Amino acid sequence: MQVQSKTVVITGAGRGIGRSLASQFAQRGANLALLDLNAADLAESRALCEAHGVEARCYPADVSAEQQVIGAMDAIVHDFGRFDVIVNNAGIVNDSLLIKVKDGVVSDRMSLRQWQAVVDVNLTGVFLCGREAAAHMVKFGAGGVIINISSISRHGNIGQTNYAATKAGVAAMTVVWAKELARYGIRAGAIAPGFTNTEILSGMRPEVLQKVIAPVPLRRLGDPAEIAHAALFIVENDFFTGRCIDLDGGLRL
Numbered sequence: 001m002q003v004q005s006k007t008v009v010i011t012g013a014g015r016g017i018g019r020s021l022a023s024q025f026a027q028r029g030a031n032l033a034l035l036d037l038n039a040a041d042l043a044e045s046r047a048l049c050e051a052h053g054v055e056a057r058c059y060p061a062d063v064s065a066e067q068q069v070i071g072a073m074d075a076i077v078h079d080f081g082r083f084d085v086i087v088n089n090a091g092i093v094n095d096s097l098l099i100k101v102k103d104g105v106v107s108d109r110m111s112l113r114q115w116q117a118v119v120d121v122n123l124t125g126v127f128l129c130g131r132e133a134a135a136h137m138v139k140f141g142a143g144g145v146i147i148n149i150s151s152i153s154r155h156g157n158i159g160q161t162n163y164a165a166t167k168a169g170v171a172a173m174t175v176v177w178a179k180e181l182a183r184y185g186i187r188a189g190a191i192a193p194g195f196t197n198t199e200i201l202s203g204m205r206p207e208v209l210q211k212v213i214a215p216v217p218l219r220r221l222g223d224p225a226e227i228a229h230a231a232l233f234i235v236e237n238d239f240f241t242g243r244c245i246d247l248d249g250g251l252r253l
């Protein structure tokens, strides 16, 4: 699929990887529908896109709230008159060990709240946005591309029971959608970034960050622009579907 003049929807577009995705798709001539919780961040991303001479609009919404997702997707279709690509990028972390044990006694455990918060955004959010996107794409009859942002953590990262489970789920949904939606000309792909330089890592102390980087063969964090580059590849390569691109500097968990 050519990117030029297509309508590309990006969730979590207010900062980090989502903002970089928005900017790179804009650079290639796509029109952008930007979805995020934070309206002020969205406005900044919109200005970045508009600097490339394309149309960009903001849709403040929570990807885990069904009616908000349906409302935002309907508004996008109304405003742009087409729906070609969605990148399901919005995601959160809320890390802790499954149980903490001190002197042989269980002192803490991952709460149901922590579990549910991450499942709601990372898994239910992708499900809802992917479902609505697919329905609109089928209605227009022009095919489309759905990209889900998974993570290297889907292989099982310590302290991330909730996050790893959602990111494995996202990769699995991608395979299902590739099989179910191919008959409508819709492709589905996933990208699994390794540690990438965004605010999601801001909670890490510098010494912890150094420990994270040390086993990466390329000895650095990924750049959000490198993740966006993979998304452009998925859109432009019409033989790509049902697979997940690992983009992690060679790190294996």
Ligand code: NAP
Binding pocket: 011, 012, 013, 014, 015, 016, 017, 018, 035, 036, 037, 038, 041, 061, 062, 063, 064, 088, 089, 090, 091, 092, 121, 125, 149, 150, 151, 152, 192, 193, 194, 195, 196, 197, 198, 199, 200, 201
């Ligand atoms: P980020 O800097 O924290 O940005 C995430 C964006 O998603 C924020 O703008 C956030 O809005 C938005 N968001 C959060 N919850 C939302 C919701 N319920 N509805 C709508 N928007 C919501 O994170 P990032 O590093 O760019 O991560 C982007 C994606 O890549 C995530 O799916 C993440 O899991 C994945 N990933 C990141 C890394 C990494 O190392 N950075 C590695 C692997 C995978 P607010 O600002 O309002 O919270």
